[in-house]
Amino acid sequence: MKNPRRRAEYRAAIRTEWKRANKAIPMKLLKIGISGVRGIVGESVTPKLVLDFASAFGAFVDGKPVILGRDTRIHGPMLRAACVSALLAAGSDVLDLGVCPTPILQKAVRELRAGGGLSITAGHNDIQWNALTFIGPEGAYLNPFQGAEMLDLYHLGRFRSADTDNLGRLETDPGAAARYFAALAAFLDVEAVRRARFKVVIDACAGAGAPYLRSFADALGFDLIPLNDEPYGFFPHDPEPRPRNAQQTVSIVKVIGADAGFLLNSDVGRVSLVSERGESLSEEFTFPLVADAYLTRRCGTVVTNYSTSRMIEDVARARRCPLVRTKVGQSHAIHALLLESAVLAGEGSGGVAIPDFQPAFDGFLTMGFILETLARTGKRLSALIGDLPRYHIVKEKIYCPPSRIHSVVDEVKALLGGQAVDTGDGWRVEDRSGWVQVRMSGTEPMVRIIVEDRSRERARTKADRVLHELESLAR
Amino acid sequence: MKTKTTLKISISGARGIVGDSLTPQLAATLALAFGTYIGGGTVLVGRDTRRSGVMLGQAVTAGLLAVGCRPVDVGVCAIPSFLFLTKAQKAAGGIAVTASHNPKQWNGLKFISGDGLYLTPHQTEEYLDIYHQGEFDFVSPGRYRLPEAFDDASEPHLRKILSLFDADKIRRRKLRVALDCNNGAGAVMAPRLLRELGCEVVPLYIDPHGEFAHDPEPLPENITAICRAVRESKADIGFVQDADADRLAIVNEKGEPLGEELTLALAVRHVLGKRKGSIVCNLSSSRIIDDLAAVHGVKVFRTRIGEINVVEKLLAAVPKAVIGGEGNGGVIDPLVHPCRDSFTAMALILESLAETGKTISALQRTLPRYALVKAKIEGSAEQAHRLIGILKKKYEEGGRIDLTDGLKVDFADHWIHIRPSNTEPIIRVMAEAKTEAKAEAALNILKDAIEAARKKL
Numbered sequence: 001m002k003n004p005r006r007r008a009e010y011r012a013a014i015r016t017e018w019k020r021a022n023k024a025i026p027m028k029l030l031k032i033g034i035s036g037v038r039g040i041v042g043e044s045v046t047p048k049l050v051l052d053f054a055s056a057f058g059a060f061v062d063g064k065p066v067i068l069g070r071d072t073r074i075h076g077p078m079l080r081a082a083c084v085s086a087l088l089a090a091g092s093d094v095l096d097l098g099v100c101p102t103p104i105l106q107k108a109v110r111e112l113r114a115g116g117g118l119s120i121t122a123g124h125n126d127i128q129w130n131a132l133t134f135i136g137p138e139g140a141y142l143n144p145f146q147g148a149e150m151l152d153l154y155h156l157g158r159f160r161s162a163d164t165d166n167l168g169r170l171e172t173d174p175g176a177a178a179r180y181f182a183a184l185a186a187f188l189d190v191e192a193v194r195r196a197r198f199k200v201v202i203d204a205c206a207g208a209g210a211p212y213l214r215s216f217a218d219a220l221g222f223d224l225i226p227l228n229d230e231p232y233g234f235f236p237h238d239p240e241p242r243p244r245n246a247q248q249t250v251s252i253v254k255v256i257g258a259d260a261g262f263l264l265n266s267d268v269g270r271v272s273l274v275s276e277r278g279e280s281l282s283e284e285f286t287f288p289l290v291a292d293a294y295l296t297r298r299c300g301t302v303v304t305n306y307s308t309s310r311m312i313e314d315v316a317r318a319r320r321c322p323l324v325r326t327k328v329g330q331s332h333a334i335h336a337l338l339l340e341s342a343v344l345a346g347e348g349s350g351g352v353a354i355p356d357f358q359p360a361f362d363g364f365l366t367m368g369f370i371l372e373t374l375a376r377t378g379k380r381l382s383a384l385i386g387d388l389p390r391y392h393i394v395k396e397k398i399y400c401p402p403s404r405i406h407s408v409v410d411e412v413k414a415l416l417g418g419q420a421v422d423t424g425d426g427w428r429v430e431d432r433s434g435w436v437q438v439r440m441s442g443t444e445p446m447v448r449i450i451v452e453d454r455s456r457e458r459a460r461t462k463a464d465r466v467l468h469e470l471e472s473l474a475r
Numbered sequence: 476m477k478t479k480t481t482l483k484i485s486i487s488g489a490r491g492i493v494g495d496s497l498t499p500q501l502a503a504t505l506a507l508a509f510g511t512y513i514g515g516g517t518v519l520v521g522r523d524t525r526r527s528g529v530m531l532g533q534a535v536t537a538g539l540l541a542v543g544c545r546p547v548d549v550g551v552c553a554i555p556s557f558l559f560l561t562k563a564q565k566a567a568g569g570i571a572v573t574a575s576h577n578p579k580q581w582n583g584l585k586f587i588s589g590d591g592l593y594l595t596p597h598q599t600e601e602y603l604d605i606y607h608q609g610e611f612d613f614v615s616p617g618r619y620r621l622p623e624a625f626d627d628a629s630e631p632h633l634r635k636i637l638s639l640f641d642a643d644k645i646r647r648r649k650l651r652v653a654l655d656c657n658n659g660a661g662a663v664m665a666p667r668l669l670r671e672l673g674c675e676v677v678p679l680y681i682d683p684h685g686e687f688a689h690d691p692e693p694l695p696e697n698i699t700a701i702c703r704a705v706r707e708s709k710a711d712i713g714f715v716q717d718a719d720a721d722r723l724a725i726v727n728e729k730g731e732p733l734g735e736e737l738t739l740a741l742a743v744r745h746v747l748g749k750r751k752g753s754i755v756c757n758l759s760s761s762r763i764i765d766d767l768a769a770v771h772g773v774k775v776f777r778t779r780i781g782e783i784n785v786v787e788k789l790l791a792a793v794p795k796a797v798i799g800g801e802g803n804g805g806v807i808d809p810l811v812h813p814c815r816d817s818f819t820a821m822a823l824i825l826e827s828l829a830e831t832g833k834t835i836s837a838l839q840r841t842l843p844r845y846a847l848v849k850a851k852i853e854g855s856a857e858q859a860h861r862l863i864g865i866l867k868k869k870y871e872e873g874g875r876i877d878l879t880d881g882l883k884v885d886f887a888d889h890w891i892h893i894r895p896s897n898t899e900p901i902i903r904v905m906a907e908a909k910t911e912a913k914a915e916a917a918l919n920i921l922k923d924a925i926e927a928a929r930k931k932l
Binding site: 041042043047048051052055073074075077078079080081082086088127128162166167168170234 | 493494495498499500502503504506507525526527529530531532533534536537538540541579580582613614615616619621622
């Protein structure tokens with residue numbers, strides 16, 4: 001197509017097609033991944049779907065006890081009832097923790113040597129969504145092999161069904177949270193935190209963390225100013241911890257002279273920060289901030305994903321710790337963490353796991369560790385952040401029919417010519433000042449473009465270029 | 476011969492075997508259809524004492540929530556109390572997880588409308604249409620309701636019964652009552668009711684944990700323990716409830732079972748002594764009812780088998796019905812609630828003892844005597860209907876044919892009845908005559924005729 005006019009027409013045609021494709025995205029969004037299944041309630045998430053997946057999980061744990069918890073979504077009780085029913089029918093006893101953050105549930109799975117755990121939460125997704133997250137007997141998200149086995153059981157569709165005398169029993173465990181916070185207090189330097197007399201604002205977004213903020217504050221001994229700590233079935237803002245959702249926290253942190261502000265997602269797997277100056281920080285800062293302090297104490301391999309900021313590379317390099325990158329998602333990160341005997345794993349989305357405590361992204365541990373670091377160093381949060389290298393990230397997304405998503409990502413890559421490409425997750429190219437990644441989303445039918453660079457302008461330019469290519473060369 | 480199915484979806488609800496045909500998936504789908512049918516609103520969810528009740532109740536709850544209903548868990552609850560509560564609470568409907576007298580590996584769902592009655596055959600048809608079409612009214616998050624729980628679901632029912640009977644008179648008689656709830660749902664309320672009526676309770680199997688102490692069908696051979704208990708404790712009477720407490724069997728003070736047909740007969744006679752009005756019972760209830768009606772000069776309406784059929788007629792009968800029920804020990808007193816109710820039956824019998832001052836065996840002696848014999852034969856509903864087609868011709872001479880439900884033939888001194896079960900893949904046959912020998916003879920003739928007819932199929 002050397003004729004520029006023909007080329008322009010061609011591009012226009014492609015753009016129209018893209019628009020049509022974007023409109024034609026199936027209404028019933030359903031995403032089945034390694035570690036769980038998520039979708040829109042009433043559309044793809046129906047009692048039948050939940051029962052079938054929970055039945056498959058009952059077969060996966062082979063009748064051993066399962067620990068069950070949920071976040072605060074209004075439809076949580078529907079999914080809960082279906083999970084209880086399916087698990088009892090499969091012969092598993094069910095220990096129901098009610099509204100419970102996933103990390104507390106994960107700790108309970110390990111501690112009680114259960115067959116597994118089922119957490120009913122769509123994490124950072126908005127209220128229309130809900131999901132089942134499967135926890136293996138190690139208290140970690142299912143790894144890719146376990147996930148494949150789970151899916152085989154689901155697809156087989158012949159579930160384990162106990163006869164009347166061997167049905168599971170439904171029980172509760174009111175002590176699980178207390179045991180968790182006791183373990184957390186034993187892991188951290190609680191005395192230092194207590195002496196520092198911190199004033200801390202936490203926005204639980206009316207999620208699963210909400211009923212537990214008080215226990216958390218009591219365990220660590222700080223002065224809590226809770227925000228959105230009354231669960232009512234919906235969320236006061238998007239339950240994704242990131243600056244655009246931080247207005248409430250920002251507006252009070254500086255006014256009341258708090259030492260830190262934290263935002264949680266709906267199951268307390270992720271945290272983002274607000275400094276004592278009222279500056280809301282990108283969720284990308286959470287992981288490098290923890291790493292910066294933790295790696296000075298305990299050096300070893302660090303795991304992160306391909307889309308996480310270069311900050312962690314600089315931090316790890318400074319401590320002479322090797323860095324391993326994986327595909328996006330807690331499942332992949334924790335799998336690599338255990339495989340590599342790493343000391344730390346985390347993602348740019350604000351999830352951090354310290355395996356010496358448990359192999360799970362744990363928002364309480366993340367907040368606790370940051371408070372401990374503030375107490376030990378005597379520095380303010382803004383100063384700790386100031387110590388980290390600064391990059392600029394641009395994130396873009398473009399909808400794409402699920403059936404085309406892999407080929408689109410692949411075709412864009414072909415345009416790059418001679419550059420060295422890392423294909424661990426979509427593709428990723430690096431240069432001296434930053435990197436570009438294009439990958440399919442793990443949770444929605446779209447292609448994500450992530451660009452990071454020392455220069456804000458350069459990041460923007462690079463992102464625009466990829467977007468442009470994606471639009472014009474989709475076919 | 477076709478294989479026997481372990482799932483039955485009929486006007487009596489759905490029944491199946493847990494771990495086999497009755498899965499959480501099926502229960503949830505039935506609940507989705509029910510919630511869609513009634514169009515949302517409050518739905519009570521109750522269960523009998525079977526171990527599988529919790530599992531199925533949760534599946535039902537999930538289904539109801541998904542279509543915007545507000546499920547209220549009333550826990551373990553006797554069926555009559557549950558029906559009463561559904562109406563008293565002005566709920567949009569109810570789902571009871573129960574398989575009544577079926578063996579413990581069975582369970583089922585019964586669907587109840589807002590007026591506290593089982594869905595009528597027409598309503599069931601409409602409802603099942605939605606179930607079969609499989610399109611349900613899933614709601615968006617904004618229209619979700621939260622599940623709730625209701626404590627002490629028996630209380631409103633208990634108070635209603637106490638308000639309608641002469642409790643003082645019963646209390647004055649200071650009766651000693653042996654009670655066998657077979658560890659079923661009746662145990663939640665029966666001991667309380669009897670104590671409120673001033674009775675001394677000799678309890679037997681009153682832990683509602685669902686491990687039945689004996690076969691839940693209250694036939695004489697299954698209730699020997701209470702017969703002994705009555706004799707040993709010198710009780711005035713013994714009561715046996717079935718697993719969901721809609722039916723009542725009685726043991727006299729000598730420790731002899733009266734036979735379940737007499738429960739309705741005693742209740743009918745007691746009520747007719749107070750109020751004149753029609754009687755409604757099903758086709759296979761004893762002729763004693765007709766004899767009692769003749770004495771009091773009232774009308775008897777006979778209906779198809781199935782509680783809802785009796786109830787529908789009871790509510791529509793002219794002259795107005797004052798009592799109804801089934802020969803299997805199911806007594807319906809419309810003043811309490813139009814449903815079979817073993818608690819109300821107890822109160823009726825005790826009031827009758829208190830008012831007459833007689834013993835239960837004396838009351839029993841003054842009833843007309845018949846012998847009713849029953850048997851079950853392997854066979855599907857479809858087979859039963861083909862058999863009936865053949866048998867009808869054989870019985871046409873000498874008897875009055877009634878095809879309302881299966882085949883009933885009335886002769887001058889006896890009757891026979893053959894029909895497919897609504898709840899299990901079996902054919903029920905029975906015969907009633909003045910003596911046991913005559914009844915057995917009639918039943919044997921019927922059985923032989925069936926075997927002969929089978930060969931022609």
